[in-house]
Every structure is written in C-alpha cells, then in structure tokens.
Amino acid sequence: MVTSSSLVYLIGLPLFGAVFLLLMGRKADKWGHLFATAMSAGSFVLGLLHFFAMTNRSEEERPITQTLFTWIEAGDFKVDAALLLDQLSICFVLLISGVGTLIHIYSISYMSHDENRRRFFAYLNLFVASMLLLVLGNSYLNLYVGWEGVGLASYLLIGFWNQKPAYATASKKAFVMNRVGDMGLTIAIMIAFATMGTVSFDGVKEAVDRVGTPTLTAMGIMLLVAAAGKSAQFPLQAWLGDAMAGPTPVSALIHAATMVTAGVYLIVRSNFVFDAAPTAQLLVVIVGAITLIFGAIIGMAKDDIKKALAASTMSQIGYMIVAAGLGPAGYAFAIMHLLTHGFFKAGMFLGAGSVMHGMNDEVNMRKYGGLRKMMPITFATFGLGYLAIIGVPPFAGFYSKDEIIATAFNSGGAQGIILGSVTLLGAVITAFYMTRVMVLTFSGKPRWDDGVHPHESPALMWLPMALLAIGSVTAGYLFTQGEALVHWLSPLFAKKGEYDELMPHSVVTVLAITAVIIGVTAALMKYQFKSVDSVVPTDVSLATRLARNDLGQDVVNEALFMRPGQALTEGIVAIDERVVDGAVRGIGAMTVGSGATLRRTQSGYVRSYAALILLGALVLLAGIWVVTQ
Amino acid sequence: MDPYNYLYLAALLFTIGAVGVVLRRNAIVVFMCIELMLNAGNLTLVTFSRMNGNLNGQVIAFFTMVVAACEVVVGLAIIVAIYRSRRSASIDDASLLKR
Structure with missing residues (x-):
C-alpha cells in the first residue's frame, strides 16, 4: 500500500479554517469568508492533485494511506488514527471539496447581509473537514468521528438563524433523529469489535469469512439504521424537511449534495458485510424502495420550494440506497447517481436560493410564477438541473437513473419486477413534481406579492450555479463513457455475479423515457394549461392532504x-x-x-x-x- | 428495741418526702422534702449498720451528710437566684426547658 504524508492536509486545511475563524472572533469579520473559501479551495486543489496522481498509478497501487498516530492500544486491539484514500474516497473528496468550494463562493454573496457571516463560514469549513474525515477514515471508528462531526455541523447550520424558535426546533429535531441512526453505527462498531476484534475496513473485510451470517446480518442491519438516520431514509426520514430551516447554501451542500449521502457511502463502503448478509441487503433495498416512493409522493404536494426539493432529495437517495442494496451489480451505480445528484440537486438548491434572494425570501411557489424573464440565468441553470433529475437524455440523471432501473429489473424474480416497477414509478413521479416546481416557479402568470421586485442574482451567485449546471449536463456522459466509473470502482467490490440481462437495456431506456414523458405531461396538464391559485386550495383529496402533511410522518x-x-x-x-x-x-x-x-x-x-x-x-x-x- | 421500727419510720419519712416533692410547688418546701428523703436514707443506713454489726452504713451516712450539705448550698443559691430574677419560688414557673 502506498503511503502519503499529505492526506491529512485535505482535512487539515478546512479544519484550521474553522478553528481559526471561530477563535479570531469579530476581528476576522472582514475577510473570514474569503479565508474559509480559500481553505476549502485548497482542499479541492489538493484533492485534484491526488486524483491525477492516482490515475497515473496502476490499479493495485491506487489506494494510499497515512497513519497519523496510534489512537487506541489495548492488548491485541489497536486502532490507528489513519486515513485511506482509494478509488471510492477520491470521488467523495472531489465532490465534497468541489461542490463545497462552489457553495462557499455562492455564500459570500448570499450571506453578505448577515452579520454572522464569518461564523457561518467557520461552520461550513467545519462541515467540509468533518465530511472529508468521514470519507477518508480507514476504520469505522475514524469514520464515526467524521460522522458525528457532520452531524454537529448540520445541527449548527440548520439552527444558524436560531433566533426563530421554529428553526432552533428544526435543528434539534434533526440532531435527535440523527442520534437514533448514530446508535445504529455505534452498535455496528461494537459488533465488529466483539466478534472480529477489529474495526478497520480491511480487518472487517478479512474477518467476514470467520464470523457467522447472523452476526453479519445484525451488523448490516445496524449499519442500515445508521445510514437511514444520516440519509433521511424510512423510517428516520422526518428531519430532512424541517432541516430546510437552514440557509439555502447549507441545504444545497449538506442536505442535498454531501452529508445526506453519507449513508450511501457507509453501505457501499461496507459492501463486504452486505454481500455476506443477504437478509440485511434485502432490507436495504426495501428501505430504499419505500423512501423512494415516500419522498416522491411528499414532493408532489409541497408548495414550499425548498421542501419540495428536500422531498426530492429523500427520494433520489432512495434510488441510491436501492442500488446499493442490489449488491456488486449496483454499488457503482449508487455512487454514480450520488455524484450526478450532487451536481444537479446542489445546482437546483442554489437556484432556489437565487429565486428566494430575488423574491424577498419567499419560499411559497404559489407566490412565484413567470420568473423566467426576470431571472434568465437562474432559469437556465435550474432548467438544466431539472432536465438532469427527471432523466432526459443526455443529461446526467438519465444515465445514472437508467442504470439503476436496469439493475433493479435485472436482479431477477419477483424482486426484480417489483423493484423495477417501483423505480419506474418513482421516475414518473419525479418527472411530475419537478415539472410542477419548474412550471410554478418560472412559467405562467406572475403571482407575486405586492412590493416584490424579482431580479437576477449577482455573478458570485450564478457562477457556481452555472458550473454545477455544466456538471449536471456532462457528468452522466463522462461517467458512463466506456463504463469509466464502474471500472474505476471495480477493484473495491466483489466481482459482479453473472446477471442474466432479463430486460434489454434499450427496453429499459424506452420505459424510462416513457415514464418521464407521462410525468411531465401530467404536470403540464395540471399546472401549465390551467391557472394556478396563489392561495392553497383546500378542497383537495385525502391523498393530497396526507402528502401535504408528509404522509403523517410526524403524527406517527x-x-x-x-x-x-x-x-x-x-x-x-x-x-x-x-x-x-x-x-x-x-x-x-x-x-x-x-x-x-x-x-x-x-x-x-x-x-x-x-x-x-x-x-x-x-x-x-x-x-x-x-x-x- | 426492734430495729425494724426504725426502718418503718424511715419508709414513712421517705414517703412523706417523695409525696412532698411530687405535689408541692414551692421550691423551698420541695427542697426540704428532698432533705427529708435523704435523711430517711441516712436513717436506713444507720439502722442496717446496727443490724449487721459493722460500721459500713454509718460511714456512708457521713458521706451522705457531706454531699447533702454541699447540695443545700448549691440548691439554695439556685433558688435564691431564680427568686430574684422571677419574683417567684414556684418550681412550675421554672419550666423553660420544654421550649
């Protein structure tokens, strides 16, 4: 294994930024945001250097490690604070630091009127550092530190405007529900320690053959609980909608692109456990499938643009979890969808922030309408993200979602048919609710309140949106070109079992595109060609009312x-x-x-x-x- | 003379003293009753000494007299002091300890 001494700086730079800015206090108010952005960008550049160095090495020599110090040593048990950068982590490093840096830049302008902007940036840096530690840790224990760190950063940032009691409650809710998931991870680590005597990824991977299936099933289920908590999956999904209380850049970075995908990372990273525990794997698929439809249904009824996007995030992560639960055939596609989703969902959240910026922080889409002409750049970038998420070829989401649907169908038997149908149904609903968001916001007649003067956001805000839009357009093509991402990640996973191609890929593609057309048409019929009330209609069906109330998740x-x-x-x-x-x-x-x-x-x-x-x-x-x- | 008669007398004296202590309220009278009981005790001791034919009882009777003399000094002093401060020699007035 190749060792390196510069991995720690990936985490160290943003961590230093966070600590430094918090300690400096008001003195750093003038330049704190620039400093934090520079730290994040430095991390991204370092990540890029590592990435290029990695591509130049042969496949066996790609993973690199760095041991910082011996953390715990007791008898035979030893845990190093050590970092591992392999083909999987580098994807995350680039996503986190790249999207993170763009969102830092966006926030400079978005938060410019907030007197606590420096503190905001310190928290953002803390988040980037924690998230990088999460994906770079070489053992479950190191991962756990990052896992808690992002939970803390998420809590601090959701409640950033905690002068409003509702926002403070939202941050508390997110924290408490995350703790439930954290308990799952804690127990999984304890199981690994008690039965295998090691908590490092390599050690657990080797020990999988030694311990029985029941142990692995228990560990897998606990890891799933952890993933469900962090990734807002059923039944721990209720916090994500309220987490939109945070400033919009936070929603884009933490609650769309990176932190909420940590659960997917955990499952994919623990692939050796799940491969050996079919029951746990089946549960992963079930949880993913339920959340996929659950989130999509909520997304159809929300009038708050951020909550609609949050429900969509939940649903899209459901796709990733389904893919991750499909075993070696699906891991790479889970990661692929994660990366493309990181681009287009972050882009759309920033777009939503830009719209709110121009509309006096109005989030109700029924008060939007006809913003296309007022905000052409936001419209264009948001539109590209929209095309990507609903899966219109050749945009990013098309490739990744297509692959997941195909893998679901090909998993065979009744499971394959059910999963395939669910993912296809999800695609229909996704197309419907995203078209609804698009139409309500940018098309139709203006339904603005008096005194609102929509205007395009400054360049500091639309530039990151544009870059993310470029990613939304190209990422899918780049990843699938010659199965680049699948090949890149393949050394980490067990060899893919022989799947009969039950459903030819071309048929799946046609089905997926049909699903999109159905969804878009339905939404256009309902919202484009009929006038939309700026007041929420009350004479709606029970189903709509249920969906507006998040399908009773809070009641339950x-x-x-x-x-x-x-x-x-x-x-x-x-x-x-x-x-x-x-x-x-x-x-x-x-x-x-x-x-x-x-x-x-x-x-x-x-x-x-x-x-x-x-x-x-x-x-x-x-x-x-x-x-x- | 039958020495038992002395014992009966002593018992009578002691009873009178005890009843006086319990029933009377004037501190001086109570004090005298106590002396009466002490002397009843002395009489018993002396009688026993006579009956047993040794001097042990008479010696103890001397001790009792000495102690009684001391007690009279202290007791009278206390009674006088109480009388001076409270203008009363009734022992029921000096019941402050219960509070």
Missing part, C-alpha cells in the same frame, strides 16, 4: 415515540418526586412527628420528672420483689 413519530417518551419521562419524574423524594421527606417528617409527640412528655415541670423517677423506682422495686419471691 409523535404518537409512537414522542408522547410515550414524554409519558415515560413524566412517569419517572413522578416516581422521583413521589417515591424517592417521598422516602427522603417521609423519614424527615417521621422524625419531626415522633419528636413532636414525644415532646409532650417533656413538660418542663420538675415534679412530673420526679414523679416519673419515683414511678420507675417503684417499678424496679416491684420487679425485684417479683423475681426474688
């Missing part, structure tokens, strides 16, 4: 967990107050009470004492008399 969570949890807490408090405190106070009261009673015998009259003494003496005498008699 509140009924199943929050209220029982509160009841439990209240019960424990009551026990503490009544039983524990009761015992303590009871003892005190008993002493006081008995004292008060006994006190009555102490009259203070000498003669009563004397009488008592006399009585005692008589009793004694009587006793003696009885005994000696």
Whole structure:
C-alpha cells in the first residue's frame, strides 16, 4: 500500500479554517469568508492533485494511506488514527471539496447581509473537514468521528438563524433523529469489535469469512439504521424537511449534495458485510424502495420550494440506497447517481436560493410564477438541473437513473419486477413534481406579492450555479463513457455475479423515457394549461392532504415515540418526586412527628420528672420483689 | 428495741418526702422534702449498720451528710437566684426547658 504524508492536509486545511475563524472572533469579520473559501479551495486543489496522481498509478497501487498516530492500544486491539484514500474516497473528496468550494463562493454573496457571516463560514469549513474525515477514515471508528462531526455541523447550520424558535426546533429535531441512526453505527462498531476484534475496513473485510451470517446480518442491519438516520431514509426520514430551516447554501451542500449521502457511502463502503448478509441487503433495498416512493409522493404536494426539493432529495437517495442494496451489480451505480445528484440537486438548491434572494425570501411557489424573464440565468441553470433529475437524455440523471432501473429489473424474480416497477414509478413521479416546481416557479402568470421586485442574482451567485449546471449536463456522459466509473470502482467490490440481462437495456431506456414523458405531461396538464391559485386550495383529496402533511410522518413519530417518551419521562419524574423524594421527606417528617409527640412528655415541670423517677423506682422495686419471691 | 421500727419510720419519712416533692410547688418546701428523703436514707443506713454489726452504713451516712450539705448550698443559691430574677419560688414557673 502506498503511503502519503499529505492526506491529512485535505482535512487539515478546512479544519484550521474553522478553528481559526471561530477563535479570531469579530476581528476576522472582514475577510473570514474569503479565508474559509480559500481553505476549502485548497482542499479541492489538493484533492485534484491526488486524483491525477492516482490515475497515473496502476490499479493495485491506487489506494494510499497515512497513519497519523496510534489512537487506541489495548492488548491485541489497536486502532490507528489513519486515513485511506482509494478509488471510492477520491470521488467523495472531489465532490465534497468541489461542490463545497462552489457553495462557499455562492455564500459570500448570499450571506453578505448577515452579520454572522464569518461564523457561518467557520461552520461550513467545519462541515467540509468533518465530511472529508468521514470519507477518508480507514476504520469505522475514524469514520464515526467524521460522522458525528457532520452531524454537529448540520445541527449548527440548520439552527444558524436560531433566533426563530421554529428553526432552533428544526435543528434539534434533526440532531435527535440523527442520534437514533448514530446508535445504529455505534452498535455496528461494537459488533465488529466483539466478534472480529477489529474495526478497520480491511480487518472487517478479512474477518467476514470467520464470523457467522447472523452476526453479519445484525451488523448490516445496524449499519442500515445508521445510514437511514444520516440519509433521511424510512423510517428516520422526518428531519430532512424541517432541516430546510437552514440557509439555502447549507441545504444545497449538506442536505442535498454531501452529508445526506453519507449513508450511501457507509453501505457501499461496507459492501463486504452486505454481500455476506443477504437478509440485511434485502432490507436495504426495501428501505430504499419505500423512501423512494415516500419522498416522491411528499414532493408532489409541497408548495414550499425548498421542501419540495428536500422531498426530492429523500427520494433520489432512495434510488441510491436501492442500488446499493442490489449488491456488486449496483454499488457503482449508487455512487454514480450520488455524484450526478450532487451536481444537479446542489445546482437546483442554489437556484432556489437565487429565486428566494430575488423574491424577498419567499419560499411559497404559489407566490412565484413567470420568473423566467426576470431571472434568465437562474432559469437556465435550474432548467438544466431539472432536465438532469427527471432523466432526459443526455443529461446526467438519465444515465445514472437508467442504470439503476436496469439493475433493479435485472436482479431477477419477483424482486426484480417489483423493484423495477417501483423505480419506474418513482421516475414518473419525479418527472411530475419537478415539472410542477419548474412550471410554478418560472412559467405562467406572475403571482407575486405586492412590493416584490424579482431580479437576477449577482455573478458570485450564478457562477457556481452555472458550473454545477455544466456538471449536471456532462457528468452522466463522462461517467458512463466506456463504463469509466464502474471500472474505476471495480477493484473495491466483489466481482459482479453473472446477471442474466432479463430486460434489454434499450427496453429499459424506452420505459424510462416513457415514464418521464407521462410525468411531465401530467404536470403540464395540471399546472401549465390551467391557472394556478396563489392561495392553497383546500378542497383537495385525502391523498393530497396526507402528502401535504408528509404522509403523517410526524403524527406517527409523535404518537409512537414522542408522547410515550414524554409519558415515560413524566412517569419517572413522578416516581422521583413521589417515591424517592417521598422516602427522603417521609423519614424527615417521621422524625419531626415522633419528636413532636414525644415532646409532650417533656413538660418542663420538675415534679412530673420526679414523679416519673419515683414511678420507675417503684417499678424496679416491684420487679425485684417479683423475681426474688 | 426492734430495729425494724426504725426502718418503718424511715419508709414513712421517705414517703412523706417523695409525696412532698411530687405535689408541692414551692421550691423551698420541695427542697426540704428532698432533705427529708435523704435523711430517711441516712436513717436506713444507720439502722442496717446496727443490724449487721459493722460500721459500713454509718460511714456512708457521713458521706451522705457531706454531699447533702454541699447540695443545700448549691440548691439554695439556685433558688435564691431564680427568686430574684422571677419574683417567684414556684418550681412550675421554672419550666423553660420544654421550649
């Protein structure tokens, strides 16, 4: 394995930026944002250098490591704080630092009126550093540090405007739900430690043959729980919609392009565990499929542009999870969709931010309309992202989604047919809700509030959008050209089993494009050729109402967990107050009470004492008399 | 003379003293009753000494007298002090300890 001494700077630069800017305080307000952007860009340049160096090496020599120090050493058990950069991590490094840098640049302008801009950038740098540590750690324990770091950064950034109580609550909600997933990761690490005696990726990979399937299934399920928490997958998906409380660049970077895909990374990184645990793998697919449809349905009903995009993110990550659950055939496509999604979804979120910027922070799409002429660049970049996400050839999403649908069909049997249909249905709904967003925002008659004067955003904002749009257009083609990405990643995964090509690729492509056409047409019929109310219609079907309320996810969570949890807490408090405190106070009261009673015998009259003494003496005498008699 | 008569007398004296201590309120009278009980004890000791034919009881009776003398000094001083501060020699007035 090739070693390197410069890997640590990938993380070190943004980490230094975060610490430095937080410690400098207000003194750094003038140039803090530039400094943070430079740190992130430095990380990106370093990543690029590593990438080119990696492409020049032969396949076996591509992964490089760097051991920083021995972290834990106890008997046979040893964990190094060590970094591993291989074909998989480098994809993430480039995505995180690249998209991260673009979003830093965007934020310079977007946050320019915020007096806490420096703190915002420090948090962004903290996020980039944590996320890089997450993908560069060479063991589950190192990954865990980054995993918690991004959770912290996400919490800080969702609640960045925590002067609004609703936003502070949203950040708390995200943090708490993430903790549930984190417990899964903790338990998975414990399982690895207890049964395999190692927590490094290499060690676990070797130990997979030694331990039984039940162990691996348990570990796989716990990893899935972790992935579900971080990636907003069913049943831990409820936090993502509320996470949109954060500033829009945060939504683009953390809650669309990078952090929420950490779950996909975890599953793909643990491919050796899932390959050996079919039950866990099946659960991964099921979770992905449910979330895919779940998110898409919510996306159809949301009027808040950011929440619609968030629901879409959830659904698209569902696609990735499905692909990751399909085993060696799907891992590379999961990563491919992750990367293309990183481009087009980040681009669209920035577009949404740009629209909000021009519309006095209005997020309700029913108050938009006809913005195409006012914001031509935003329209163009958003439009390219739109074409990419719904899967119009030759844009990026077409390639990656197409491959996932084909792999789903080819997984064979009833599973293949069900999964294929679900992914196709997802494609129809995706086309519908994205067209809806597009039409409501940019087309039709203006439905603006009075006093709103939409205008195009400054170059600092549209330039990153344009670059991401270029990625949305070209990425898919580049990745699939000669199966470039599949070949690039193949050394990391088990050899793909022989899949019968049950469904010819051309048929899948035709089906996928048909799905897109159906979805787009339906949305156009409903929104383009009919007038749209700026007030939310209330006479809607039950299904729509359900979707507007996130399919009751909060109701379920509140009924199943929050209220029982509160009841439990209240019960424990009551026990503490009544039983524990009761015992303590009871003892005190008993002493006081008995004292008060006994006190009555102490009259203070000498003669009563004397009488008592006399009585005692008589009793004694009587006793003696009885005994000696 | 039958020495038991002395013991009966002593028991009578002691009973009078004890009843006086319990029933009377005037500190001086209570004090005198205590003296009465002490002397009843002395009489018993001396009687026993006579009955047993040794001097042990008489010696202890001397001790009792010495202690009683000391006690009278201290006790009277206390009673006088209380009388001065409270203008009363009733022992029921000096029941502050219960509070």
